[in-house]
Amino acid sequence: MGGGTAKKGNRIMNWSNISEFFSMGGYGLYVWGSYGVTLICVVGEILLIKNRHRTLEKQYGLTHDINKKETTHETTS
Amino acid sequence: MAINWFKYSSPASFYSLAGKMIPFFTVIAIILLAAGLYVGFFIAPTDFQQGEAYRIIFIHVPAAWMSMFLYVVMAFWAGIGLAFNTRLSAMFASAIAPTGAMFTFVALWTGSLWGKPMWGTWWVWDARLTSELILLFLYIGFMSLQAAIDDPRRADKAGAIIALVGVVNIPIIYFSVQWWNTLHQGASVSVNQAPSMATTMLLGMLIMVFASWMYSIAIILKRIRVIILERESHTSWVAELQKKGTVS
Amino acid sequence: MFIWIIKRDLLLAVRRQSDVLTTLFFFIIVVSLFPLSVGPEMNLLRAMAPGIVWVAALLASMLSLGRMFSNDYMDGTLEQMLLSPQSLSLLVLGKALAHWLVTGIPLVLMAPVLGIQYDLPVDALAILTFSLLLGTPVLSLIGAIGAALTLGLRGGGVLVSLLVLPLYIPILIFGAGAVEANMAGVEFDAHLSLIGAFLLVSMVFAPWAAASSLRVSLE
Numbered sequence: 340m341g342g343g344t345a346k347k348g349n350r351i352m353n354w355s356n357i358s359e360f361f362s363m364g365g366y367g368l369y370v371w372g373s374y375g376v377t378l379i380c381v382v383g384e385i386l387l388i389k390n391r392h393r394t395l396e397k398q399y400g401l402t403h404d405i406n407k408k409e410t411t412h413e414t415t416s
Numbered sequence: 417m418a419i420n421w422f423k424y425s426s427p428a429s430f431y432s433l434a435g436k437m438i439p440f441f442t443v444i445a446i447i448l449l450a451a452g453l454y455v456g457f458f459i460a461p462t463d464f465q466q467g468e469a470y471r472i473i474f475i476h477v478p479a480a481w482m483s484m485f486l487y488v489v490m491a492f493w494a495g496i497g498l499a500f501n502t503r504l505s506a507m508f509a510s511a512i513a514p515t516g517a518m519f520t521f522v523a524l525w526t527g528s529l530w531g532k533p534m535w536g537t538w539w540v541w542d543a544r545l546t547s548e549l550i551l552l553f554l555y556i557g558f559m560s561l562q563a564a565i566d567d568p569r570r571a572d573k574a575g576a577i578i579a580l581v582g583v584v585n586i587p588i589i590y591f592s593v594q595w596w597n598t599l600h601q602g603a604s605v606s607v608n609q610a611p612s613m614a615t616t617m618l619l620g621m622l623i624m625v626f627a628s629w630m631y632s633i634a635i636i637l638k639r640i641r642v643i644i645l646e647r648e649s650h651t652s653w654v655a656e657l658q659k660k661g662t663v664s
Numbered sequence: 665m666f667i668w669i670i671k672r673d674l675l676l677a678v679r680r681q682s683d684v685l686t687t688l689f690f691f692i693i694v695v696s697l698f699p700l701s702v703g704p705e706m707n708l709l710r711a712m713a714p715g716i717v718w719v720a721a722l723l724a725s726m727l728s729l730g731r732m733f734s735n736d737y738m739d740g741t742l743e744q745m746l747l748s749p750q751s752l753s754l755l756v757l758g759k760a761l762a763h764w765l766v767t768g769i770p771l772v773l774m775a776p777v778l779g780i781q782y783d784l785p786v787d788a789l790a791i792l793t794f795s796l797l798l799g800t801p802v803l804s805l806i807g808a809i810g811a812a813l814t815l816g817l818r819g820g821g822v823l824v825s826l827l828v829l830p831l832y833i834p835i836l837i838f839g840a841g842a843v844e845a846n847m848a849g850v851e852f853d854a855h856l857s858l859i860g861a862f863l864l865v866s867m868v869f870a871p872w873a874a875a876s877s878l879r880v881s882l883e
Binding site: 550553554556557560561564565569570573574577578580581582584585588589592593595596 | 809813814817818819820823826827829830831833834837838841858862869873876877880881883
């Protein structure tokens with residue numbers, strides 16, 4: 340079993356060092372360009388939903404406080 | 417013990433169900449994503465023809481498949497919403513559309529970035545890229561129609577009709593574009609013939625496909641919760657939710 | 665009822681000449697713009713002629729889609745039509761065919777004249793006209809769905825084109841393809857039969873879909 344992992348061990352690092360990994364055999368621009376844009380789209384989508392939630396809460400918070408203010412007003416008078 | 421599935425067709429109970437499911441799917445998505453990228457970048461060998469550029473396949477093919485699959489799922493929910501007048505399924509359709517459009521854009525972007533080293537140009541009028549572009553127009557049409565109509569009920573039904581008309585047209589558009597021009601090499605992964613890719617490449621890609629499934633489910637559930645809140649803001653259960661301050 | 669609605673719409677169109685003429689002049693102007701932009705070089709124009717004429721016909725018929733239902737919507741006759749015992753799909757089919765007669769036929773008649781501008785061979789002109797004759801009703805029928813969906817919306821005109829253009833693409837491909845195939849000497853009847861198939865399918869489904877979108881829009 341040990342041998343297996345050893346063999347996989349040396350093949351595991353297709354890239355001998357980090358810079359080669361980023362150059363991606365000369366195609367770095369294309370590979371990382373596409374992965375980067377995908378990352379931006381995914382993160383962008385999540386942020387979009389988050390701020391939609393926030394505007395919603397802000398809108399709720401507002402309507403909610405108004406109800407509270409109104410009711411307190413009635414009771415005090 | 418018959419579970420009453422219809423309980424979850426009401427937005428209120430589905431809201432809490434979705435809330436419980438989101439973390440579950442997000443965790444799986446992240447695990448699968450890490451595994452897929454690991455296999456894709458570290459285990460899969462370099463391709464003899466394209467060198468390293470082929471690694472874009474690990475994001476291009478899942479995105480393309482997801483974009484088409486999500487449109488069909490969207491049309492399915494839109495059809496159910498139209499037929500049974502259930503508001504929740506219509507909300508599902510409008511929750512799916514942005515994610516589908518995102519995947520279509522990613523598929524187009526990565527397709528053209530992959531095309532540059534392989535065919536030498538950023539955009540090639542190839543049959544599959546073109547029908548992917550038209551699919552993006554269909555998504556944008558659906559979303560802009562829903563945005564243009566204020567009354568949510570009419571927006572749902574109008575969106576449902578255009579989604580159903582669109583889904584009927586997808587095969588027609590695909591085959592007419594195919595007939596019109598096909599540059600693309602034969603489908604390297606098609607159901608019948610054996611894939612002409614090394615197994616590790618295929619494995620990496622399939623893991624990425626499942627990762628994108630899990631991601632889409634999580635993000636769509638997240639968006640549908642927001643849509644439910646937006647549409648049910650006048651109801652009492654949302655007000656309670658707000659009082660408890662758990663409008664998470 | 666079906667014949668009545670076509671007669672009525674034709675009568676309305678004749679009274680308001682401007683609608684018919686604007687679509688026609690739009691078609692002529694768009695087709696004549698291309699040589700100015702691309703240059704007078706003949707065989708380049710001849711190669712592009714089918715595509716240009718078809719795209720111009722597509723845009724011209726889409727231009728007047730917005731008005732298909734909006735006038736009746738404004739003065740309430742559309743609601744009466746919804747309430748009438750007649751099946752709504754038949755009415756919508758009538759309106760779509762009336763729209764085709766008002767906008768489609770002039771385009772078909774004008775196409776050969778414009779084809780000469782692009783020095784198309786005679787049989788290519790015949791195929792162009794025939795493919796337009798088959799194709800323009802499909803444009804009106806599918807356009808009826810878009811027009812019904814965007815009834816009474818602000819910015820409806822632009823929205824109709826966004827909704828309907830992707831659905832026009834197969835007809836555009838086979839329409840222009842038929843003429844190109846003819847000019848290239850390849851047999852073209854496959855293209856024409858496909859457009860005929862689109863025509864039959866859309867004649868059945870489009871009115872039904874447009875009727876349900878009308879009900880949705882007018883609720």
